[in-house]
Amino acid sequence: MILPLQVRSCLPSAIRSLILQKKLSIRNTSGMAGNPGLLPASVVVLHRSLAPAFERFCQANSVPLPLLGRSKPGKWTSPALGGDSGTRTGCLQFWKYEFGACTGSLTSLDEYSEQLKDMVAFFLGCSFSLEKALKEVGLPGRGSADYGHDVGAYKTAVPCTSIAGFCCPLVVTMRPxxxxxxxxxVQASASIGGEHGQPIHIGAPDLLGIEDISRPDYGEAAVCQPEDIxxxxPSQLTSLEAVSCCKALLAFTSAPGCTVMTDLKNTKAPASCLTPEGIPEVHHISQDPLHYSIASASAVQxxxxxxxxxAMDPGIRGIGHLLCRDELLRASLSLSHARSVLVTTGFPTHFTHEPPEETDxxxxxLALAAFLQALGKEVSLIVDQRAWxxxxxxxxxxxxxxxxxxxxxxxxxxxxxxxAAQAFLCKGGDPKSPRFDHLVAIERAGRAADGNYYNARKMNIKHLVDPIDDLFLAARKIPGISSTGVGDGGNELGMGKVKEAVKKHIRNGAVIACDIEADFAVIAGVSNWGGYALACALYILNSCEVHRRYLRKAIGAPRAPGEQNWTRALPSVAKEEQMLGILARHRVRSGVTGRVGMEVDGLPFHGVHAEMIQKLLDVTTGRM
Incomplete structure (x- = not known):
């Protein structure tokens, strides 16, 4: 039974008094969470010796554990409760813990009055009400407290930031x-609940370490319909795991769904007050496993x-016909979630020269690799054996x-x-243990439908190319590995995604079109530009608090982008000039003219490529 409407309208102090006097025959108070002006709180009671560490633990994991206040040892008053001192019995049900194990439930802590003299009560907010957001977008609260159910909650494999003896996994709730x-x-829940309203994961439960979504650790499972995601x-039930993991001699918590009504007010801004930096956009980045990512509207723009x-076409090749909207966005979002990235390049178009490689x-x-390094990701380069x-x-x-x-x-x-490809990509050849999360090909010769590799002039260069394409083919069958292809002519690895457009609109396309598809096809006037743009997009995403919060699963304190020195890792005119100088010293030639020097695809570095790099940086760092 949920609180009746006339009781819900009572002041928090009156509700606490009714519970204290045993005048409410109810199972839980979850239904109060969505009421205007009422902020419910869960309770954690620990020995005074553990209180400083637990307070720091809550501060380090403030989203799942928003600390509203704490009492002094032996006292039960808190700013959250005004002068009310009935919390020992003003909660419907407590759980008792001994050495980390839950050993029973209680309706009152009065029998432990002596032990409570040395114990501290913490009040943790659970102010965000998803039910209100569900109603705002016209969805019923399936499996919600409004329908008489405790929402299912799950222990994840995501570790909270540890403090002293408090070390536990994040607990989450799920809604289909x-x-x-x-x-x-997602936008409605963010506007109502602020950072507490934003989800920490959208998609396959196993990406959080949840093995069976039909068997929650707390509450009742919600049933997913075929079109549900x-x-x-994050859930404040994380506090129960924290109490269990610290293995205190004696501890108490409010039972799930049995909150205390506080005197604090909800002052969240309405949706219309969200700025572009705070409005979350949701983007699909993987089907197997199902995965969506989030970034702010301003970052996406x-x-x-x-x-x-x-997408400028300085070579007038007709690449505008190959463009697919938001491929750069989805590729960079996927890369942002990756832990280990394999990058490949190498187009031996100059088969009569040594080396036959080009400067594109x-x-x-390497510009992309530099930024992946700055983000702390593992990155490797794979090339033809003759060019190793x-x-x-x-x-x-x-x-x-x-x-x-x-x-x-x-x-x-x-x-x-x-x-062989699967053995290379996966530890022990096991598709459940991939070595890499993402493969990226930047101006890498791609296999055509007839099994050969062609330059733009239809010359077969198969004798110079190793079958790295096979890794991209194998990756499409291995859950958890995504791929990106960057190209400027349609014969590059990964451009199989747009091969029909290549055949129709690109010179010699019917012969040279790459047949191997990547998950994301980034089209650029010069392929180097695609690599620069991916690095810049990763900077934008990791400078976006909405996206960073989603990446870290709302665990730990947010850090400003300036702390990371990411700006130094961005492509720059000076660094790319140095890179072209290195290529020139090794006699690597321009792709169109075959000249050795400061040139890519027949276009001079100064005046064309340098200008493009500066434009990309201006957008990235907000100097436009």
Whole structure:
């Protein structure tokens, strides 16, 4: 039974008094969470010796554990409760813990009065009401407290920030949301609940370490319909796991759903007050496993500006016909979630020269690698075996010149079977244990439908190219590995996603079109520009608090982008000039003219490429 309407309208102190006098025959107070002006709180009672550490633990994990106040040892007053001192019995039900194990439930703590003299009560807010947001977008509260159910909550594999003996996993609640209402619901919940209203994960439960969504650790499971997307929010039930993990001699918590009504008021701003920096947008980035990401409207707009910039067609190749909206955005969101990235490049178009490589590709690949390094991700480069020595020198000199912070592994692959590709991509060949989360090809020769590799002039260069395409093919069958292809002509690895447009609109397209598809196809006037744009997009995303909060699952304190020195890792005119100088010293040539020097695809660095880099930086850092 849920609180009747006439009781819900009572003052918090009156509700506490009714509970104290045993005049309410109810099961829980969850239904009060959505009432205007009422902020419910859960209670944690610990020995005074543990209180300082628990307070710091709550401050370090403030989203799932918003601390409203604490009492002094032996006292039960708090600013959250005014002068009320009936909390020992003013909660419907308590759970008792001994050495970390829950050993029973109580309706009153009066029998422990002596022990409570040395104990401190903490009051944790649970002010966000998803029910209000659900109603705002026209959704019923399936499995909600308004319908007489305790919402299902799950222990995850996401560790909270540890303090002293408090070390536990994050607990989350899940609601199934119809796909067509997803973004509206996320925006409504953010406007109502602020940072507490924003979800920490949208998609497959196993990405959070939840093995069976039908078996919650607390409450009752909500049933997903065919078009529903599982959406997860941080839960203050995390406090129960914290109490259990600290293994205190004696501790108490309010039972799930049995909150105390506080005297505090909800002062969240209405939706119309959200700025573009705070409005979340939801974007689908993976189908297997199902995964959505979030970024602010302002961050998304900046990345779209980058996509427009790099779509300039200085070679008049007709690449405008290949463009797909938001491929740069989705690729960068996917990369932002990745832990380990494999980058490949190399287009041996000059088959009569040594080396046959061109200047388009390696600068973009290393610019992206530099920013991935700055984000703390593992990054490796994979190239043709015959070009392994060249790229090893390029990496070494890039480190010496400050283009890269540290050396990255340079790998090769010459396997010729699906099993060999899977063995390369996965630990022990096990598809459940991929070594890489994301593969990126930047101006990498791509296999055509006839099995050959062609430059723009229809010349077959298969004898110079190793079958790295097989890794991209294998990745499409391995859950958890996404891929991006960056190209400027349609014959590059990954451009299979737009091959029909290549055949129709690109010169020699019927012959040269790459047949191998990537999840995301980033089209650029020069492929290096795509690499620069991906690095810039990652900067924008990781400077966006909405996205950073989603990445860290609302755990830990937010850190300002300036603390990371990410700006230094961005592409720059000076660094890319150094990179082209390194390529020139190794006799790597321009793709169109075959000249050695400060040139890419027949276009001079100064006046064309340098100008593009500066435009990308201006959008990225807000100097436009």
């Amino acid at each position: 949301i119809p796909k067509d209402k997803l973004e509206r619901l 599982p959406v997860f929010w 900046k990345i779209r500006e980058l996509e427009t910039l790099i 590709g390696p600068p973009g690949a 020595g060249l790229h090893g020198k390029l990496v070494e000199e890039a480190v010496e010149q400050g283009v890269l912070k540290a050396r990255i592994p340079v790998l090769t692959y010459r396997g010729g079977s699906e099993e």
